[in-house]
Amino acid sequence: MKVVLDHVGIAVEDLEASLSFFRDALGLEIEAAEEVPSQRVRAQFIPAGPSSLELLQATAPDSPITRFLEKRGPGLHHITLRVDDLGAVLAHLRQRNVRLIDEEPRLGAEGATVAFIHPSSAHGVLVELKQPAVPQPQPEMPKTIRLGDIDIVTVSDGFFYLDGGAMFGVIPKTFWEKKAPPDERNRIRMAMRCVLLRGARTMLIDAGSGDKMTSKQADIYRLERDFNLQHSLPAAGVSPEAIDVVLATHLHFDHAGGFTERAPDGAVRPRFPRAQYIVRRGEFEDAMNPNERTRGSYFLENYKPLADHHVLQLVDDDVTIMPGVRVRRTGGHTMHHQMVLIESAGKTAVFVADLLPTAAHIPEVWVMGYDLFPLDTLNFKRAFLREAIEREYLILFEHDPDIAAGYIRERDGKRYVEKVA
Numbered sequence: 446m447k448v449v450l451d452h453v454g455i456a457v458e459d460l461e462a463s464l465s466f467f468r469d470a471l472g473l474e475i476e477a478a479e480e481v482p483s484q485r486v487r488a489q490f491i492p493a494g495p496s497s498l499e500l501l502q503a504t505a506p507d508s509p510i511t512r513f514l515e516k517r518g519p520g521l522h523h524i525t526l527r528v529d530d531l532g533a534v535l536a537h538l539r540q541r542n543v544r545l546i547d548e549e550p551r552l553g554a555e556g557a558t559v560a561f562i563h564p565s566s567a568h569g570v571l572v573e574l575k576q577p578a579v580p581q582p583q584p585e586m587p588k589t590i591r592l593g594d595i596d597i598v599t600v601s602d603g604f605f606y607l608d609g610g611a612m613f614g615v616i617p618k619t620f621w622e623k624k625a626p627p628d629e630r631n632r633i634r635m636a637m638r639c640v641l642l643r644g645a646r647t648m649l650i651d652a653g654s655g656d657k658m659t660s661k662q663a664d665i666y667r668l669e670r671d672f673n674l675q676h677s678l679p680a681a682g683v684s685p686e687a688i689d690v691v692l693a694t695h696l697h698f699d700h701a702g703g704f705t706e707r708a709p710d711g712a713v714r715p716r717f718p719r720a721q722y723i724v725r726r727g728e729f730e731d732a733m734n735p736n737e738r739t740r741g742s743y744f745l746e747n748y749k750p751l752a753d754h755h756v757l758q759l760v761d762d763d764v765t766i767m768p769g770v771r772v773r774r775t776g777g778h779t780m781h782h783q784m785v786l787i788e789s790a791g792k793t794a795v796f797v798a799d800l801l802p803t804a805a806h807i808p809e810v811w812v813m814g815y816d817l818f819p820l821d822t823l824n825f826k827r828a829f830l831r832e833a834i835e836r837e838y839l840i841l842f843e844h845d846p847d848i849a850a851g852y853i854r855e856r857d858g859k860r861y862v863e864k865v866a
């Protein structure tokens with residue numbers, strides 16, 4: 446059983462007066478006080494490292510805090526321990542004849558469930574157990590942006606998590622954690638957001654991780670794929686058979702995993718039965734011959750079956766794939782990583798893939814540790830950012846957890862992304 450001290454509750458006669466000690470003398474920073482009408486208390490949280498102090502003042506004569514103060518005077522009121530599975534913990538305690546105030550978990554603040562243990566079983570201490578609410582990931586529905594003759598539809602293959610340090614290279618955590626808060630394993634949340642183009646042909650750019658990953662990999666990368674391409678493509682009104690072209694920015698698993706699928710007989714086959722798959726030749730060769738450094742991201746089953754089934758088309762240069770859609774090599778992330786430019790009616794949108802994985806990567810030196818040639822990324826980014834700002838390119842973000850599309854703006858020497866709703 447994992448138990449973490451969440452906070453210590455302290456009953457006070459006068460909240461304002463108590464701050465002269467906790468805030469002024471101890472120098473702790475306070476949060477805004479909160480009324481809890483159901484308990485007839487005013488609560489003041491004061492963060493102290495990973496735990497907090499909670500000062501409790503009664504707001505009515507029948508408040509539990511009033512009764513507590515009459516009986517015991519001001520002081521320690523309760524401690525709150527955080528657990529992962531409150532139901533299991535209560536069952537365990539019952540088995541050991543621990544006296545509980547709440548036999549079953551009940552709803553506490555912020556969607557958490559809580560239960561109290563009687564002080565007589567906890568050596569005079571009132572103990573609150575708390576299981577925090579797990580925020581439910583919301584499915585990201587397809588969004589359509591019309592660019593001249595081409596419909597750009599963002600389609601989600603779900604989310605995954607990567608090590609925050611690796612995502613920001615030489616940038617210290619103190620800076621990046623504000624923009625991309627890490628989970629308890631230091632990972633940050635990333636989208637696997639592909640782009641569907643409907644113009645002269647129907648084209649899918651990248652295809653997320655797909656579902657061939659092992660449960661161990663799914664745990665390492667914390668895959669959230671309850672809503673994935675299997676759902677987002679139909680939601681956009683497109684069946685797998687409707688895709689004419691699948692275009693790869695590069696062949697890392699989070700971009701190319703969805704190119705193939707495992708058939709009922711266990712064989713791996715192309716996922717889009719009518720599609721021609723277009724990959725840059727240098728990228729395909731590098732992916733077919735991974736080295737010690739690149740092996741963790743290149744899985745042959747994602748792209749070798751495309752060659753075996755003769756649906757692979759290799760391109761060598763910055764070519765036009767269909768009217769209004771062309772690729773441009775960026776290098777940096779991998780030697781042959783490419784982005785996709787979509788041009789129609791005098792407007793340009795750019796699917797930047799791992800050149801700018803998230804909006805947090807706008808500053809030039811915020812380059813991923815994963816990049817094989819970080820100085821190439823830096824140089825390409827420097828020139829491209831200037832171009833994108835001047836020509837007002839609409840940037841399509843593949844990995845940003847919140848921003849699917851936006852314009853890079855510059856004001857007073859500061860760059861930021863203006864999100865497109």
Ligand SMILES: [Zn+2]
Nearest residue numbers: 695697778799
């Ligand atoms: Zn990549």
Ligand SMILES: [Zn+2]
Nearest residue numbers: 697699700799
């Ligand atoms: Zn990626």
